[in-house]
Amino acid sequence: MTVTAPTRLTAADAPAPSTAVPLLSIRDLAVTYHGHSGDVPAVQGFSAEVFPGDAVAIVGESGSGKSTVALAVLGLLGAGSATVTGSVRLRGEELIGAARRRLEDVRGRHIAMVFQDPLSSLNPYLTVGLQVAEACERHLGMTRRQSHQRARELLDELGVADAAHAFRRHPHQYSGGMRQRSLLASGFAADPALLIADEPTTALDVITQARVLGRLRERLTARGMALLLITHNLGIVAGLCDRVIVMRGGTIVEQAAVRELYRTPRHDYTRRLLAAVPRLDTPPPDDGRPARDGTAAAPGPGEAGTRATATATDAAIEVREAIVEFPRPDGGRLRAVDGVSFSVRPGEVFGLVGQSGSGKSTLVRAVAGLQALTSGEVRIGGTPVTAGDRHALRPLWRRVQMVFQDPLSSLNARFTVARIVAEPLVNFGILPPREARRRVDGLLAAVSLDPALAARYPHELSGGQCQRVSLARALAVEPEILLCDEPLSALDVSVQAEILALLRELRTRLALTVLFVSHDLAVVRHLADRVAVMHEGRLVEVKAAASLYAEAEHPYTRALLAAVPIPDPAARRY
Incomplete structure (x- = not known):
């Protein structure tokens, strides 16, 4: 990292003066990355202050420089990689x-950071408990037993179930939400x-999210801790934060108190961000398809616990009756999926919601043939899916593609974006390498990515950009079935709206069948024909989307709906 002397600000450049002493003061911050394809200005002229007990949000589209600001504050931009x-x-x-030693003292003890991608942030060789305890020993001088x-x-x-057992598990044994x-x-x-x-909170269901944000609010109030929150979730910002900074293209376009910004946004980009937020109190768009009533899949009396749908021959x-179990450290068995049954019709979008750790991702991986069932059966178009049989699964994977929950860990770090997106076209013999490469620009544009990013590697992209690359790769072979595990979790609301519109268009044009896993109930409402609610490994309710959101029957479903953050500062505070 190259460092130059700070530039002096004029009074017009700086935020409004305050009699309080800021905990963190940022003045005219600028960051330029040095890549193999040239210099890239990432942040320009960023100025802000954070006071004790303050909650300040930075919002904006993927690649706008939000995460770069955080890394610069902590001195985490690699030597030679940025100025x-x-x-x-x-x-x-x-x-x-x-000095490096001083920054090491500051990190963790005075300023702590929770990174965007939990899987790549946790050491795969150490148990999660040891990694949490390490900070206590390093910064608070605790003994091993105390830590x-x-x-x-x-x-x-923070709601990690069975903390005593969770302490001894490794990161790969956790769900995305539990890692977060x-x-x-x-x-x-x-x-x-x-x-x-x-x-x-990108991998957290709304109930766990509310609990975590409540804990954050307690620490802000009781301990005077300050929060610099980088997020695309404007509902969370409305409920938790005091001030909002809106970034676009590496610069601040608007900065205001949260109530003022939501009530009278001044910049056109801010107005478009707020207008793009999916809400439970607005109807989903009409895509011209006939409405599905979901009656064929409604649970009968006494069936809500384990059999939530009737099977269909087509x-x-x-x-x-899918069951998936995993061994526990104490020699017992953890039942992640418990007797689940459902069917998805061709051309249908089937939403699956529930708490992190409820078994959603395990179930989707079983559908894709990536996770063996302990018992039960999965069929794709009438053909049994057998995990571990790569010869039998290869033709299946031509028809079924998956967008994984952790985008960075699902992309090959040694491949460029162009090679990643073109890879399935070549592997399945659809196109030769040169022709496949020519298709890449169009696929990137379809998911709102600049084709110029094709020459970059995954580590040179933001989390939201990585997620869109994963979606472009999955759509490359024009699959019949798309399995989406939290595909929109790291995207800002404007790009979410574009991807939702793309998925609606693809399912109409290609009769695409989608199994869509998400913790964002507002997003699911705007896309799904039917919604299944999963809790502790079981389906507790399955209904047509309109019916479930209007007349939820199960207490857990009602609790999920009640916990959805509302993008209105006057409506709720954590």
């Missing part, structure tokens, strides 16, 4: 250009003065 100018002060102490006890308490506080809560526990561990949270996807 950083401007000033970042913590309680008056300049951090840009500070382990503190780690269990934090995991339990573990990272938050690490962030809380040393009671920092400032927590920088980069999309900390089903695109059929799951019968």
Whole structure:
């Protein structure tokens, strides 16, 4: 990282003066990345202040520079990879250009960060409990016994089920939401003065999200901790934050108190962001398809627990009494999927919602043939799916493509974006390499990515950009069935709206069948024909989307709907 002296600001450049002393003061921050294809200005002229007990949100589209600001604050931009100018002060102490040892003391103890991608942020060789405890030992001087006890308490506080067993599990044994809560526990561990949270709730269901945000609010109020929240979820911002910074193209386009910004946004981009937010209180768009009543799949009396659908002979996807179990460290068995049955008709979008750790991702992986069933059966177009039989699965994967929950971990770090997107076209013999490469630009444009990104590698992209690359790769072979595991979780609301419109158009034009897993109930309402609610490994309710959102029957479904964040600061505060 190259550092130059900070530029002096004029009075017009700086935020409005305050009599309070800021905890964090950022002045005219600029970051330029140095890549193999040339220099890329990522942030320009960023100025902001964060005060003790303050909750400040940074919102904006993927690639707007939000995460770069956070990395620059902590001095985490690699040497030689970026030039950083401007000033970042913590309680008056300049951090840009500070010695490495001093920055190591600041990180974790005074400023903690929760990174966007939990799987790549956790050490795969260490148990999650040890990674949470490490911060307590390193920064608070706790003994091993004290730090382990503190780690269990934090995991339990953030809703990680069975914290004693969870302490001994490795990251790959956690769901995406549980990994995200573990990272938050690490962030809380040393009671920092400032927590920088980069999309900390993207993999969380709304109930767990509300619990985690409630804990954040408690720490802001009781301990005076400050929060710098990077997010695309404007419902969370409305409910939690005091001030909002809107970024686009590396610059601040608007900065205001949260109520003022939501009530009278000044910039056109801010108005478009707010207008693009999917809401439960607005009807989904009409895509011209006949409405589905969902009656064929409604649960009968006494069937809500395990059999939530009737099977259909022409089903695109059929799951019968699926059970998936995993070994536990104590020698027992964890039942992640418990007797689930449902069918999805050709051309239907079937939504699957529920808490993180409820078994949604495990179930989708079983449908794709990536996870063996303990018992039960999965059929695709009437053909049994047998996990582990690659010869039998190869023709299936030509028809069925999957968008994974962790986009960065599902992309080959040694491939360019162009090679990643073209790979299925070549592997399935659809096109020779040169012709496949010519298709890439169109596929990237279809998911709202600049074709110029084709020459980049995954680590050079934002989380939202990686997620769109995953979607472009899945759509490359024009599959009959698309399995989507949280495909929109890292996308800003404007791109979410574009991708939702794309999925609606594809399912109409190609009769695409979609199994859509999400914790965002508003997004599911705007896309799905039917919605299944999963809780503790079982389907507890399945209904036509309009019916479920209007007349939810199961208490858990009603609790999910009640916990959905509302993009209105006057409606709810965490």
